[in-house]
Amino acid sequence: MTNTKTLVSTAVSSLMLLGIAGTTLPANAADMDKCYGVVKAGKNDCQTANSSCAGTSTKDGQKDAWMYVPKGTCEKLVGGSTKSGA
Amino acid sequence: MPGLRELQQAFGSSLGSDDASEIAALVCANGLNGNRRIQIYRNNLFVTLTDTLRAVYPVVEKLVGDGFFRFAAHEFIHHYPSRHGNLHLFGHEFASFLSEFAAAKGHAYLPDVARLEWAQHEVYHAADHAYLEPQSLTAIDPDCYESLRFTLHPARRLLHSAYPVVRIWAVNQPDFDGDQMVDLSAPGDCVLVLRINGEIEFHTVAPAEYRFLVTIHEGDTLGRAVAAALDKDRDFDLNHFLVKHVQNGTLVEFDLA
Known part of the structure; x- marks a missing residue:
């Protein structure tokens, strides 16, 4: 059984040493196993699409939408179970 | 009327x-x-x-x-x-x-993809926070280190999926240029979502490291977080991960339980 107290003591001490060495920031690149980064575009503009202007599609066209099945890139996900609770 | x-x-x-x-x-x-x-x-x-x-x-x-x-x-x-x-x-x-x-x-993987995208959305809009200054820990009595409780940066989220959700996300990016096939039987992901310099990053972390961060995020002490991590992996390297997550700005504040 590892001694948690010793582990914690050693770890917090090395943390403080970092501070003394002045190497805290910026993050050490070697430690960062970056996977994917993306700059997310701002989505502040709550503009209304032109297609929704007066007179277009005022009827609810979704009545028989239960017939829809996903038809996107999900076809490229294979193997394993895709069913809930399976 | x-x-x-x-x-x-x-x-x-x-x-x-x-x-x-x-x-x-x-x-x-x-x-x-x-x-x-x-x-x-x-x-x-x-x-x-x-x-x-x-x-x-x-x-x-x-x-x-x-x-x-x-x-x-x-x-x-x-x-x-x-x-x-x-x-x-x-x-x-x-x-x-x-x-x-x-x-x-x-x-069944769709809800997890949505969770990842919502985490990305929230992290993008979350408040900023100063990084932890390790020197401030000198005020703590070494006998109390196990009782330290850390707070996560507001622009951090943790999520776990039984599916390789980060790869699903990656192959569906507009600029992805490669094989879009995803094997759903591949191991699931433990993900730390971070915002660093305005950029969102998904870091897949090991199960023990994930357990460590989740336990801290739930408000538990450093001692209990280490115990939870060791439970997952007897070789959990606390020294490495504590330093890593202070350096990457994930652990930003502390108090004593």
Whole structure:
């Protein structure tokens, strides 16, 4: 059984040493196993699409939408179970 | 004539139903009858909220296609109408909606993809926070180190999926240029979502490291977080991970339990 107290003591001490060495920031690149980064575009503009202007599609066209099945890139996900609770 | 509150409530509920006759009777016609004016308003509302969901969940949309996404969005908006003046808060229940959505039952990974995208959305808009200054720990009695409780940076989220959700996300990016095939039987992901210099990053972390961060995030002490991590992996390197997550700005504040 590892001694948690010793582990914690050693770890917090090395943390403080970092501070003394002045190497805290910026993050050490070697430690960062970056996977994917993306700059997310701002989505502040709550503009209304032109297609929704007066007179277009005022009827609810979704009545028989239960017939829809996903038809996107999900076809490229294979193997394993895709069913809930399976 | 109803009071303002009744009027607003009747207007609000007319937006979620097909029958707007009650409220339409109170609308000034002025060239276009009341029913038609309400329909236009409702249509604009659905288009705006659908576009909002599209902006937050582009990978879900790509996975299921435009038609299915619009159908799912429409059902979602009906069941989870916007409750905030701030549009950024709209749509957080989309993942749990998808997990219950009969038409999406054959795609059990979809809710996790939605969770990842919502985490990305939240982290993007979360507050900033100064990094932890390790020197401030000198104020703590070494005998109390196990009782330290750390706080996570506001722009950090932790999530776990039984599916390789980060790869699903990655192969569905507009600039992805490679094999889009994903093997769903591949191991699931423990993900730390971070915002660093305005950029969102997904870091997949080991199960023990994930357990460590989740335990801390739940408000437990450093001692208990280490114990939880060691439970997953007897060789959990606390020294390495404590330094790592202070350096990457994930652990930003502390107090004593």
